Amino acid sequence: MLAARTHHEVDSRAGDDRTGLNGMIEDVRAGMAEAGADALVLRPSPDFRYLGGRGGGYLVLTPDGPLSTVDAPAEAAALIPSSARRVAVDPEMRASELFALRLDTELMLASAVLAPLRLRKRPEEVAAMRRATSAADAVLLSARQLTWFGATERAMAFRLRAMLAETGCEDVISLVVAAGEHTAVAAHTPCERVINPGDALLVSVCGRWDGYCTEVARVFAVAEPPDDFEAMYSVVLSAQHAALEAVRPGVPASEPARIAGEVIDGSGYGHYAAGRQARGIGLSPDEGPRPVPDEVFSPGMTVCLEPAIFLPELFGARVADVVVCGSHGPEPLSLSSPSLHVMDR
Known part of the structure; x- marks a missing residue:
């Protein structure tokens, strides 16, 4: 379940263990490493839902930090490491949201990381x-x-x-x-x-x-x-x-x-x-x-x-x-x- 409008970690879905959301997060991190992505930012979308997102807001995942949910693009940007050189963003991200992120990095589609993982349903x-x-x-x-x-x-x-x-x-x-x-x-x-x-x-x-x-x-x-x-x-x-x-x-x-x-x-x-x-x-x-x-x-x-x-x-x-x-x-x-x-x- 998502943390309530904070920058805190989204621990897991109700009842999930290492083979649930936590295990999935490790798989996503491995996919990020393979794709060379230093952060992942999702808005409400199928990819957002895949990682446990509910309602509105934005999900942010970095190689070391927790899976977090925030209310605004600026808050999402604040969670991205200053050393990040490549950020994977949601395919459904709006132009206004991308501008609000104010990212001075190379952007890629998050689907490059998540689509292969979504192929096989748990x-x-x-x-x-x-x-x-x-x-x-x-x-x-x-x-x-x-x-x-x-x-x-x-x-x-x-x-x-x-x-x-x-x-x-x-x-x-x-x-x-x-x-x-x-x-x-x-x-x-x-x-x-x-x-x-x-x-x-x-x-x-x-x-x-x-x-x-x-x-x-x-x-x-x-x-x-x-x-x-x-x-x-x-x-x-x-x-x-x-x-x-x-x-x-x-x-x-x-x-x-x-x-x-x-x-x-x-x-x-x-x-x-x-x-x-x-x-x-x-x-x-x-x-x-x-x-x-x-x-x-x-x-x-x-x-x-x-x-x-x-x-x-x-x-x-x-x-x-x-x-x-x-x-x-x-x-x-x-x-x-x-x-x-x-x-x-």
Whole structure:
């Protein structure tokens, strides 16, 4: 827990020991030494949250001093050793804050130090993401009981947003309700389109609980699915299953996306596949591991698998699930089935 508005050390999170925040601080110091950073200054951001930050203020870490929290940039600057030659600052630091620090040193992004450490989630981080996914699951399961026929996309999005708030969601990052032809739009914003029988529905909730992000996307149909929809959707599910099996230690992080794309290409829908089939997720909705050849999965890494096919002006389908790379293979956090659910009118 952060010290209360002082320059004192942030000892630890409640219940943490050497393997918790204190151990993490030593890892950060090692990263600072490797990067040649003489101090680290963070404002409220995912990196700030990673080191136990809550609320506002600034966190300061030096090679020898305690992890401290202060109210103002000038106070942060006062904690930086006068001999410092290179300071790592938060990627979300505002220009006004940088000027207020009045640093006569070389600046670098703190993400160069923290991003590699954030790749592998600690058990307590995975537990937080599991709780977040459980809350998102609960909203989408409850959504099946709502009356969709005759409602508008915007009205249903409003109801889902209220349901998310009831679960303790602290930040709704994105909420998609798309009906009919709108399911074929990759970044659709809910509008006044009325939902009717025979419509496919794409519903996605992406939010943050206790600092950690999750996303669950599911596909429904009202009364009955459109013609040819189920055949297309079966390809999306096959792509997701194939991608899931690739989330294993030692496998390139690019493999899930590549394999999902290969399944979709082989079905004949390759021209209509989404541009992105997977991404890293954690304290940010889009972070490492990146689907690039030189990034390799190791236990504790978390990804959102999101295969999708969009047929312009007809319909589309996208499934999103967060998966942990476990020691022996993939560990999906969502317990809800991605199978097509047909709702009564």
